[in-house]
Amino acid sequence: MARIPTSLRTFAALILLGALAAVFVSLGNWQLNRAAQRQATAQAIQSGRAAPPLRLDAATAATEFIAWRPAIADGTWMNALTVLLQNRNLNGRAGYWVATPLLIEPATNTAILVLRGWLARPVGPGQALPSVRAPDGAQTIEGNLLERVPRLFELWSSAGNNPAGLPAALPAPGQAMPQVQNLDLNEYARATGLKLLPMVLEQTSGGHDSLERQWQGPPVDADTNRGYALQWFSFAGIAAVAWLVIAWRAMRRRTGRRRP
Numbered sequence: 001m002a003r004i005p006t007s008l009r010t011f012a013a014l015i016l017l018g019a020l021a022a023v024f025v026s027l028g029n030w031q032l033n034r035a036a037q038r039q040a041t042a043q044a045i046q047s048g049r050a051a052p053p054l055r056l057d058a059a060t061a062a063t064e065f066i067a068w069r070p071a072i073a074d075g076t077w078m079n080a081l082t083v084l085l086q087n088r089n090l091n092g093r094a095g096y097w098v099a100t101p102l103l104i105e106p107a108t109n110t111a112i113l114v115l116r117g118w119l120a121r122p123v124g125p126g127q128a129l130p131s132v133r134a135p136d137g138a139q140t141i142e143g144n145l146l147e148r149v150p151r152l153f154e155l156w157s158s159a160g161n162n163p164a165g166l167p168a169a170l171p172a173p174g175q176a177m178p179q180v181q182n183l184d185l186n187e188y189a190r191a192t193g194l195k196l197l198p199m200v201l202e203q204t205s206g207g208h209d210s211l212e213r214q215w216q217g218p219p220v221d222a223d224t225n226r227g228y229a230l231q232w233f234s235f236a237g238i239a240a241v242a243w244l245v246i247a248w249r250a251m252r253r254r255t256g257r258r259r260p
Contacts, residue, residue: 007250024232028229056112
């Protein structure tokens, strides 16, 4: 078997180590960016929750809508338009989020979509979902404002084919309660014909139902990402040192061959 020349092996090793160092630096920078995003999220949550509670109505100014701000809404539940959000786990248990609009102003059909709480998924054969019907009559709901319904990754999103999409019109007579992976506010408004407020209310109290409301929120531990970044930069440093050592040895061999 022909032996690969030393110079070629050295060249290949230098190329590989250089590529690894570049990849490790890129991964370290990505982790730093993730840390910055999480820190910004933590600051936004702290700033929003420090704002005074907002009483929602159809005339609420757009400038008053701040993510994570406490809010209060008076209205009536529109049970026929309830949607279940799939694959929303709580403490290791599989379940759903229950989303129902709260009608704030009947004259203009103005409502706000409320994430009412968490519902466990039936695990036994033949078990049906318990009733998620909200109480009738006037209700006062308290919660925190969100920019949108938190999303989960969908494999079919890039292909433009959603096998569990929202029906074109709600309510859909004779059909079961819709179950979707994610829920877009604009799409939901078109399907229901409602004039929705531009944010979602994550309910924390009121409603008088059996749903659980242990909202976990987005991850904000930036130190974890900084630790990962330090690891990647360490790997990049090791690759760079190895590159220098191999290059130095190659130069010594080349210099030794030139000597008489």
